[in-house]
Amino acid sequence: xxxxxxxxxxxxxxxxxxxxxxxxVSLTVEPGEVLGLVGxxxxxxxxxxxxxxxxxxxxxxxxxxEIVFQGQDIRGLPEDQMKKIRGDKIGMIFQDPQTSLNxxxxxxxxxxxxxxxxLGLREKEAEVRAVxxxxxxxxxxxxxxxxxYPHQFSGGMRQRVVIALALAGDPDLIIADEPxxxxxxxxxxxxxxxxxxxxxSRNLGVIIVTxxxxxIANIADRVAVMFRGEVVETGTVGQVLGAPKHEYxxxxxxxxxxxxxxxxxxxxVDYIEGGAKPxxxxxxxxxxxxxxxxxxxxxxxAINVRNLELGFTLKKAIRRKNRVILKAVDDVSFDxxxxxxxGLVGxxxxxxxxxxxxxxxxYAPDGGVIRVMGRDLLTDPRAPETxxxxxxxxMIFQDPxxxxxxxxxxMDIVAEPMRSFGLTSGERETRKxxxxxxxxxxxxxxxxxxxxxxxxGGQRQRISIARALASRPRILxxxxxxxxLDVSVQATILNLLKDLQDELxxxxxxxxxxxxxxxxxxxxxAVMKDGRICEVSENEALFSNPSHPYTKHLLDLMPRMxxxxxxxx
Amino acid sequence: MFAFILxxxxxxxxVMAVVSAIAFSLFNFVGDPVNNMVGQDATREDRVRIRQExxxxxxxxxxxxxxxxxxxxxxxxxxxxxxxxxxxxxxxxLPATLELVLVSAVIALVLGITAGVYTGIQRNSWFSRFxxxxxxxxxxxxxxxxxxxxxxxxxxxLRWLPSSGRGGVVDLGWWKTSFLTIDGWxxxxxxxxxxxxxxxxxxxxxxxxxxxxxxxxxxIKFARARGLSERAINFxxxxxxxxxxxxxxxxxxxxGLIAFSVITETVFQWPGTxxxxxxxxxxxxxxxxxxxxxxxxxxxxxxxxxxDLMYFAIDPRIRIGAQ
Numbered sequence: 001x002x003x004x005x006x007x008x009x010x011x012x013x014x015x016x017x018x019x020x021x022x023x024x025v026s027l028t029v030e031p032g033e034v035l036g037l038v039g040x041x042x043x044x045x046x047x048x049x050x051x052x053x054x055x056x057x058x059x060x061x062x063x064x065x066e067i068v069f070q071g072q073d074i075r076g077l078p079e080d081q082m083k084k085i086r087g088d089k090i091g092m093i094f095q096d097p098q099t100s101l102n103x104x105x106x107x108x109x110x111x112x113x114x115x116x117x118x119l120g121l122r123e124k125e126a127e128v129r130a131v132x133x134x135x136x137x138x139x140x141x142x143x144x145x146x147x148x149y150p151h152q153f154s155g156g157m158r159q160r161v162v163i164a165l166a167l168a169g170d171p172d173l174i175i176a177d178e179p180x181x182x183x184x185x186x187x188x189x190x191x192x193x194x195x196x197x198x199x200x201s202r203n204l205g206v207i208i209v210t211x212x213x214x215x216i217a218n219i220a221d222r223v224a225v226m227f228r229g230e231v232v233e234t235g236t237v238g239q240v241l242g243a244p245k246h247e248y249x250x251x252x253x254x255x256x257x258x259x260x261x262x263x264x265x266x267x268x269v270d271y272i273e274g275g276a277k278p279x280x281x282x283x284x285x286x287x288x289x290x291x292x293x294x295x296x297x298x299x300x301x302a303i304n305v306r307n308l309e310l311g312f313t314l315k316k317a318i319r320r321k322n323r324v325i326l327k328a329v330d331d332v333s334f335d336x337x338x339x340x341x342x343g344l345v346g347x348x349x350x351x352x353x354x355x356x357x358x359x360x361x362x363y364a365p366d367g368g369v370i371r372v373m374g375r376d377l378l379t380d381p382r383a384p385e386t387x388x389x390x391x392x393x394x395m396i397f398q399d400p401x402x403x404x405x406x407x408x409x410x411m412d413i414v415a416e417p418m419r420s421f422g423l424t425s426g427e428r429e430t431r432k433x434x435x436x437x438x439x440x441x442x443x444x445x446x447x448x449x450x451x452x453x454x455x456x457g458g459q460r461q462r463i464s465i466a467r468a469l470a471s472r473p474r475i476l477x478x479x480x481x482x483x484x485l486d487v488s489v490q491a492t493i494l495n496l497l498k499d500l501q502d503e504l505x506x507x508x509x510x511x512x513x514x515x516x517x518x519x520x521x522x523x524x525x526a527v528m529k530d531g532r533i534c535e536v537s538e539n540e541a542l543f544s545n546p547s548h549p550y551t552k553h554l555l556d557l558m559p560r561m562x563x564x565x566x567x568x569x
Numbered sequence: 570m571f572a573f574i575l576x577x578x579x580x581x582x583x584v585m586a587v588v589s590a591i592a593f594s595l596f597n598f599v600g601d602p603v604n605n606m607v608g609q610d611a612t613r614e615d616r617v618r619i620r621q622e623x624x625x626x627x628x629x630x631x632x633x634x635x636x637x638x639x640x641x642x643x644x645x646x647x648x649x650x651x652x653x654x655x656x657x658x659x660x661x662x663l664p665a666t667l668e669l670v671l672v673s674a675v676i677a678l679v680l681g682i683t684a685g686v687y688t689g690i691q692r693n694s695w696f697s698r699f700x701x702x703x704x705x706x707x708x709x710x711x712x713x714x715x716x717x718x719x720x721x722x723x724x725x726x727l728r729w730l731p732s733s734g735r736g737g738v739v740d741l742g743w744w745k746t747s748f749l750t751i752d753g754w755x756x757x758x759x760x761x762x763x764x765x766x767x768x769x770x771x772x773x774x775x776x777x778x779x780x781x782x783x784x785x786x787x788x789i790k791f792a793r794a795r796g797l798s799e800r801a802i803n804f805x806x807x808x809x810x811x812x813x814x815x816x817x818x819x820x821x822x823x824x825g826l827i828a829f830s831v832i833t834e835t836v837f838q839w840p841g842t843x844x845x846x847x848x849x850x851x852x853x854x855x856x857x858x859x860x861x862x863x864x865x866x867x868x869x870x871x872x873x874x875x876x877d878l879m880y881f882a883i884d885p886r887i888r889i890g891a892q
Contacts, residue, residue, distance in 0.1 A: 053794055087796030094794075099787035103886060104809050113805070114795045149885040165795060 001068075002205040003029040003052070003173055008065035010047050010056065010229075021047040021060060023229045029173065029205040034196060036220030036237070037209045040252075040486040044229040045209045049175040052207075053092055054082040070172065088118045091166035095178035097158035101150035107134075107161050108146030111168060118169030133164040137194060156187035163194065173205040174198075180215060184347040185513070185557045192219045211486060213256045214516075214559025217241055225249045255491035257516035259558055262539060265498060266491035266520070288424075288433050289440070289472060290504065299374065302475050302507040303336040308358060308368035328354045329365070330531035338474075341501065341508040343522030343539075345515060345554075351531040352511050356477050359509070360395050373474065391421055394468035398480035400460035404452040410463055411448035414438065417471035437466040441496060458489035465496065475507045483514065494521060515558050519543055527551045577877055581870040588866035592859035593636045597629075645860035650852045655860045659842060664744045665735055666834070666841030670826045672757055673765035678819065681769045685776025689784065689811075690803055700773070707770030716763040716836035723759060731756050733838035760837040764830055768822050775818055779811035786810075813884055820876030824869040 010022040022044045029035045039045045050056045052067055054077065067075040074085060086092075094100040102110060111130035115121060121129060127146065134142035137160040150158055159179065166174060176195060180188040196219050199206045208220060216223055216237065223240040225233045225248065233246040244250045254267040283290075308329050315324035328351045336342040344352040357363045359370055361377060369376060375389040394417075397403040404413055414434045417423075424430045435445030441462040452460055461481060468476055478497065482490035494517065501508060510521050518525055519539065526536040527548065535548040546552045603616050603625065611619075620626055624635065639645065645655035684704075688697040707715075724732035736756030739749040747753025783789060784807060792802050831843035838844070842861065849857035881888045 055790070055793055083796045083798070085796070086794055092791070092794035094787050094791055096787060100791040102788045102792070102806050102810070104884060105806070106885075113801065114797065117795070117797055117801070149889060151886045152889065162791070165791070168795065 001028060002031045002070065003027070003207075004066075004068040005048070005052070006066045006068070008048070008051060008067065009063045010044070010051050010060055011063045012060045014059075020229050022051065025065070025226075025229075025231050027207075027224055027231065027234070029207060031172065031205050032200060032203045033222065034199055034206040034208060034220045036216040036223040037207055037226060038211065038213065038216050038223060038252075039226035040211055040488060042228075043226040045211075045226045046177055047229075048226075049092065049177050049207065049209050052175060053086055053090060054079075055086075087114060087166075087169040087171065089169075089171050090173045090175065091169065091171035093159075093162055093166050093174065093176040093179045096182045097155055097162050098182065100162050101158060101165075103150055106147050106149055107153075111146070111161075111165060114165055114168040130164075130168075133167060134161070136198075137161075137164045137167070138190075139164070155183055156190060159183060159187075159191050160194065163191075163198070167198070167202075171204070173207070175207045175209070177209045178211070179208065181210070181212070185515075185554065186347065188215070189218075189557045195219065212559075213241065213253065213487070218559045225252070252488060255488045257490075257494075257514070257520045259516040259519050259543065259555075262519060265495050287436065288429075289437065289469065291472070300338050301335045301371075302338045302373060303359060303509065304334075304369075304371045305355070305359070306333050306369045306371075308332040308355065308370065309366045310354060310358060310363060311366055327531045329358065332368070332528075332531070332533055334526055334533065334536055336475075336507055336509060338507050339505050340523040341510050341521055343518040343525040344509065344511045344528060345513065345518045345525060346528035347513060347554075349530075350528040352513075352528045353479050354531075355528075356395070356479050356509060356511055360393060360477060387421075391417075391471045392474040393477065394471060394473040394475070395477045395479065396461070396464050396468050396481045399484055400457045400464060401484075403464055404460055404467075406452050408451075409448065410438070410450055410452065413452070413463060414448070414466045414470050417467065421471055423470075423472065434466075434470070437469055438463075441466045441469075442492075456489075457485050458493060461485065461489075461493050462496070465493075465500070469500070469504075473506070475509070476501075477509045477511075479511045480513065481510075482517065483512065490517070497521070515554060527554065574878075577874055581874060584870055585863070585866060589637060589640055589863055590633065592640075592862045593633050595855050595859045595862070596636075640860075640863060645863075646856045648849075648854055648857050650849075650854045655856045658845065658857065659860060659864060661745075662840060662842045662845050664746060665839060666827060666830055666843060668747060669757060669760055669764065669830060669833070669839060669841060670823070672761035673763075673768070674823055674826060676761060676765040677768035677772055677822075680765075681772025682776055682815075684769075685773045686780060686803070686808060688773070689777045689780025689807075692781070701777075704770040704773055707766045708774075710766075712763060712767065712832045713836050715766055716760070716833060719759050719763055720836070730759050732759075735840060760833050760839050763836070764826060764833045768826065771822065772815065772819060775815055776811055779814055780807060783807045783810045809883070813880060816876055816879050816883070820872050820879075821869075824865075824872040827868045828865040 005025060005027045008022055008025040009020065012019040012021050025044075025048060027035065027037075027048070037045045037048060047056070047060070050060075051062055052069075052074075054074070056062070062075055065075070066073050069085070069089065074082070077085070101107075108127065108130060111133065112123060112126040115126040115129050115133075116123065119126070119129070130146060131142040134145060139145055139157065139160055150161070153161060163179075174195070179195065180191050183191060192215065195206060195208070198204060208215065210216060220237050222234065222236050224231045225240065225244075225246065227246075227248045233240055233244065233249050240249060241253060244253055257266075309327070309331060310329040311325040311327050313323060314326050315322075317323045330351075332351075332355060334342070344355060346352045354363065358365045359372070372389045372393050375386055377386060377390060380386055408416075411431070411434055414437055415430050418430050418433065424433060431448075434448055438447055439445050443459060443462050443466070447455075452463065455463065464481075476497075481497070482493050485493065497508070498521070500506060508521075510518065512518050512521075522539055524536065524538055525542050527534045527542075527550065529550050534550045535542075535546070537547070542551065543555065546555055603619050603623075607616060607619060624632060627635075643656045647653065648655055648658060651658065684700050688700055691697050720732045723730045731752075734756060735747045735753060737750030737752035738745045738747050739753075747757055789802060789807060792806050797806075830839075830841060831847055833839065834841045834843035835847055842864070845857065846861045848854075849861070
């Protein structure tokens with residue numbers, strides 16, 4: 001037994017009373033084993049990692065239980081002894097490789113410093129060791145790379161450096177806190193392979209803390225599921241994911257988007273939302289919201305994009321050939337039919353969000369034509385038809401925290417489009433409709449007087465949706481609408497979007513990096529890479545029979561989900 | 570890097586051109602220069618002759634170019650009042666101001682950074698709280714009150730230090746320094762302390778705020794998780810990361826110290842350029858005023874250039890990004 005946690009309690013005393021971040025948590029880790037600690041935000045999974053390291057943020061403290069590491073209870077060990085354990089015995093990997101390295105020191109300086117501290121080597125020896133470490137985590141030309149600064153590495157390479165640093169003291173246990181959450185799918189797969197390989201070859205114990213069931217399915221040997229500070233279920237991966245016993249685990253797994261088949265809706269995830277009141281839906285047929293606009297597209301295409309081009313200047317120069325221009329969008333053309341959900345999928349930097357921003361004219365494209373409901377928004381911008389076409393287009397952004405004005409009440413946020421377009425007969429009707437909208441998206445009319453900061457991420461995204469609906473749009477552009485949210489919340493938001501689409505006959509452009517989400521949401525899908533569209537095809541065809549090599553590559557990288565119980569038909 | 574410096578230089582020249590235009594216009598807008606030069610009893614013909622001799626009848630642009638040509642060589646003409654070349658006057662007085670600024674900048678940096686780091690790390694100790702609340706005094710009290718209070722305590726009441734002047738000065742031929750005598754050091758202490766107090770508190774608060782932010786960052790947490798010592802974390806990792814914004818402010822402030830030592834120099838009768846400027850304003854001594862204006866602008870431009878170069882030295886993201 002490498003690590004055994006028995007009945008661990010962690011409390012965070014606050015002004016409003018004590019928050020119990022962990023309650024009676026018991027876990028074990030064997031050498032050469034990967035333990036997955038899975039749960040949603042606020043479940044207390046990171047707290048466990050910090051508690052083991054003795055790095056709980058103030059005022060958090062361990063109030064009960066034991067942390068037995070290699071036969072010694074390290075809970076409450078004095079700081080100078082804990083320092084010898086950190087790095088030397090237990091290493092830690094953090095989520096964001098962009099911020100976990102000191103930007104002002106070279107990789108070599110950071111490695112040598114850590115190696116010297118842990119192993120007491122001289123500088124020359126430490127440098128040799130640093131090179132070995134970098135090579136062992138798959139960094140080539142390690143000797144020259146020692147002199148490089150963190151910003152000269154890509155995200156995935158930086159995470160490798162972080163892993164090398166965590167291994168510098170030759171620890172026996174590694175705690176990896178969301179080690180791949182900030183990375184692209186292809187990089188994620190590589191990093192997970194690396195961690196698993198190191199675990200096996202060095203006989204390390206590894207605790208992977210994550211919210212992502214896919215990561216767990218790929219790397220973990222055993223899983224502990226956390227919910228509200230408690231471990232609700234522990235077992236081997238096959239057992240927990242394939243035949244979950246606890247209600248929470250069941251609903252968590254049901255909420256995970258599946259890539260193997262498309263479902264109409266995500267199955268019930270009520271356990272997580274816990275006591276959310278049933279939606280007070282309005283009858284769309286008779287309501288203001290459903291009063292269809294006479295805006296009809298001539299050919300039945302809601303949006304058509306032809307030869308769209310946009311470049312960002314990375315380096316300015318007077319002479320043309322010295323300029324460095326990044327082609328963010330390169331000759332992109334597609335049509336979105338009325339009433340369908342069109343997916344744009346690609347890794348970060350593929351230009352998918354840029355396309356969306358061009359359509360709503362947050363960016364002015366360098367070339368190409370964009371027609372919304374048959375109208376080019378650039379011609380005759382003041383004509384009533386153009387204004388109507390603009391109004392028919394609404395956007396939902398990725399980050400629910402920064403996309404709502406924190407100084408405005410929910411009422412004013414949602415009412416703003418109606419007031420600005422003059423869609424209602426007066427203030428009284430506006431307020432009534434705002435209430436109905438908030439009811440309809442599942443928040444309840446009474447929240448109108450509150451401010452955005454009082455809401456959780458998922459609730460804020462509902463406010464964003466209500467705001468988007470307030471101009472009676474025909475087209476919704478959703479740019480990664482759920483990637484900042486927990487799986488269970490993601491499932492409810494995606495269900496809401498699907499319901500709204502059915503009721504209102506909306507057209508959707510749905511942008512995501514997440515193939516399973518795209519699989520569940522979209523009718524047709526375009527795959528983007530380096531500003532170009534690789535292929536456009538029907539949902540079913542793309543997943544069962546991809547034609548472009550890049551699509552195949554992406555599909556191969558998707559976390560395997562075969563461990564999960566078969567989807568309910 | 571080279572292109573960056575060139576660009577900076579071009580911007581600096583533009584700034585200097587604008588300032589010199591303003592300095593030049595002082596001659597024409599602040600009183601009639603001929604009236605300022607000749608006595609009450611000069612005849613009309615005398616005045617016309619002087620105007621012609623000085624080229625004051627030439628087109629404005631010609632005059633400006635002539636002014637620029639002279640200014641670049643450090644020529645700003647004769648002081649109306651003292652009847653001596655302005656550049657000589659400034660050079661004579663510059664050592665006093667520069668020494669004062671140097672001492673107060675060192676005080677501000679040493680005290681400000683140490684106290685800032687301390688209060689940033691020991692956030693809740695009573696000593697940090699004490700430092701922070703007393704630093705409010707430095708921010709809120711105007712310089713002349715601090716100066717007068719210091720004079721009252723140390724010069725009048727305790728009689729430890731002199732209340733005015735430079736004390737013992739050693740003439741090195743090109744530079745008169747007060748660093749070589751004990752008397753000189755005694756004389757510089759009070760004015761330097763007065764001048765530095767505001768800067769100290771500003772640097773202190775800035776370093777503290779940056780420190781608090783950096784201590785929250787992921788790379789500090791990661792350094793902790795690797796078991797590095799507190800000293801390595803605080804000084805090896807955290808302090809250097811706080812310096813970029815701090816240097817910006819320090820750069821601007823040191824320019825400010827030189828330019829605005831006026832009040833301190835007046836309170837302590839310190840024979841520097843600031844005191845000279847104030848006296849020039851009293852007597853509408855336009856050549857000194859315009860020369861001082863150009864001088865202050867030059868100081869700011871140079872300091873900012875140095876600050877930009879220091880970014881290069883400190884932050885590899887700027888250094889390597891530009892190559």
